[in-house]
Amino acid sequence: MQIKGERAATACGLVAILLWSTASGLIRSVSEIFGPLGGAALIYSLGAIMLVMFLGRPRLRSTSSFYLIIGTALFVAYEVCLSLALGYASNSNQAIELGVVNYLWPCLTVLLAIVMNGQKARWIIVPGTVLALFGIVWVVSGNGLSLPAIMANVASNPLSYSLALACAITFALYCNVTRRYAGGQSLVGLFFIVTAALLWIKYGFSSEVLPAFTLGGGLQLLAAGIAMAGGYALWNIGIIRGNLTLLATASYSAPVLSSAFAAVWLGASLTLQFWQGAVLVTVGSLICWLATRERSASQTK
Template sequence: MNPSKPNNNLPTLVGLSAVVMWSATVGLFRSVSEIFGATGGAALIFTVGGLLACLVLGFPKLKTFPRPYLWIGGALFVAYEVALALSIGFALNREQAIELGMINYLWPSLTILFAVLAGQQRGSWLLLPALLSSFCGIVLVVKGDSAWSVQMLWQNMASNPTGYGLAFFAAGTWAVYSVFTRRFGNGVNGVPLFLVATAIVLWGKYALGNEPALSLHIGGLLQVAVMGALMAAAYSCWNHGIQHGNITILATMSCFTPVLSALIANLWLGTTPSTGLVYGVAMVTAGSFLCWVVTRRNALDPGKH
């Protein structure tokens, strides 16, 4: 080992542990939203996640935050979380909730694309077919078992434009957050603060909107506790990984998240995956993996960014 170069294997492994924990989010988000409502359920989850993150990691001192990371990074984090949670909660049924969750997994390929554009990673023209594979996979996910046509795709998305719009927005926002945090985070972990901020935004929406009243549901509260714990741990690990580890490996190995997530969500929610979902997830995964193959030999020294 060259002592002059930092060893980023451990931070990379820490970041990869988040992939495993994230795989349970789609199914749990949906089941909690069915019990407490889309906004109320998400607010409960982020409240628990934020409190646990503060207990374990401590509430960060604002004076240690680089201002771009605090305000812009924090806004990106909150926007992503709210968009993802509400997109799944607003799904018309459980099958569509899984579809919307899979759209979110465009972010690994988009992260690599944005890292190349930001000069954090070298790429080549072969990145384009990799990205095309991921986007074609999302088309198959939205298509489901229906026959292919542009009109059919439009009708599927038009059935729930808010849900689909939020899902696509979430995918792009998290990719931007990952690249932005690596550039401006300066080693600071703002996850506890950002989770609390997300909870505050969601509770504000709950208070101002025409939301159903929350009721005591022991099973639902247990799911909230599990989801909150997974969230606090996953985002803390990911934040550490993208700041100190190999962003290309993290973004690309996370390509396996949709496979594991789709499996867990279908088992948890008791749904049967459509043919389009199976092939679409495979293409999203293949696209992300190809992104890694294209860029892995051209990685820039992470210590320089």
């Protein structure tokens, strides 16, 4: 897949965000059918096959050893944490909430880009990021802004919430490491293969048993595989050749899209406060985007 030009690469990244917006709901529904480990292993196995078919085998010789090791480790850690966080959620509502916690990664990506890659941004990116973070806290709080409520919510399933937080950190690191060290190469196919292998190994040591395949389950698995594989193939193009800050800030809108899709797909009923928090995340993203646009405009004068 040859993509030339920053605008085209950035467009690929934006399409990836749309695909990912369906991923959380699909991963959760697949895990309900095939189990947290078995479902995740099937998704990444199918995704790996798709990526190799459409992108070809990963080219390792032209990739630095540092990126091969660190990039793989960060990607696999993120995928395993995300799949298990959603799979081990107590119910569909909590799975959607965990998906929003995972979306701390866009603001962390911007902040790490400033530190790691010398990304320049105007000061108003700070209130935009704060507003987005507050939106996530508002979602997790559940009923008003209460620290005890937040703590109780997290304590109800500390494993899943810890995994969701780990997702945000590892993927923000992955985006910046990929931008700096990938050298224009996309190893997402390799990453999916390693992720699938690790999940199958963990599945082999678990007590899970895969149920018989049905048409409905197979179609949901196929949709999840397309969403994940297609999303990552396009996202890697975006962060390697596109506008990383624009993609990271645009990603703030994903919690709204993802939550809306998951609510419909999983039949979950979300509270007004949840949607308020999701809207705050989106508004924060628009402020961040305004900051980057203003800076670009000033540089062209």
